[in-house]
Amino acid sequence: xxxxxxxxxxxxxxxxxxxxxxxxxxxxxxxxxxxxxxxxxxxxxxxxxxxxxxxxxxxxxxxxxxxxxxxxxxxxxxxxxxxxxxxxxxxxxxxxxxxxxxxxxxxxxxxxxxxxxxxxxxxxxxxxxxxxxx
Numbered sequence: 001x002x003x004x005x006x007x008x009x010x011x012x013x014x015x016x017x018x019x020x021x022x023x024x025x026x027x028x029x030x031x032x033x034x035x036x037x038x039x040x041x042x043x044x045x046x047x048x049x050x051x052x053x054x055x056x057x058x059x060x061x062x063x064x065x066x067x068x069x070x071x072x073x074x075x076x077x078x079x080x081x082x083x084x085x086x087x088x089x090x091x092x093x094x095x096x097x098x099x100x101x102x103x104x105x106x107x108x109x110x111x112x113x114x115x116x117x118x119x120x121x122x123x124x125x126x127x128x129x130x131x132x133x134x
Contacts, residue, residue: 003121006101013098013128017091020050020131024087029080041072047083048072050134055090057113058127059097062120067113098124 003009024047032044041049049072057069077086106121118126 001125003106003124005103006098006106009106009121009124010095010098013095013124016128016131024084027080032080032083044074044078044083045072046134047087048074048076050131051087051090052076053130054094054127058123058130059094061110061112062101062123063097064110066111069113 027043032047033042035042035045052069052072057067060066060068077083101120106119106124108120109117110120110123112118112123
């Protein structure tokens with residue numbers, strides 16, 4: 001999948017996000033702290049992780065800045081309503097960053113957290129795949 005237009009990417013990403021939101025809507029608040037194994041991400045951690053990675057790793061690097069991802073702990077948002085607000089706000093901010101890209105910008109390079117250059121449209125695809133992966 002090659003991304004040739006920022007707006008067409010946003011349109012597609014919003015469809016993926018709507019599927020993710022439908023899943024989040026069925027999570028019972030009392031299950032947010034569930035983890036399949038001690039020491040692994042809880043359900044709440046996973047939701048915060050998707051949001052924080054989207055905004056602070058992908059969003060920052062797409063904008064030409066260094067990754068600012070600091071983790072996905074409860075200090076970011078705790079409780080079902082706060083986690084969903086955080087999730088939606090991080091997405092809104094990331095979409096704002098992407099919407100400022102011209103179609104030509106998609107072919108420029110950005111730096112990943114590993115200091116590797118990657119074409120922005122490929123990095124956007126990786127962001128999408130990250131959400132789907134989780």
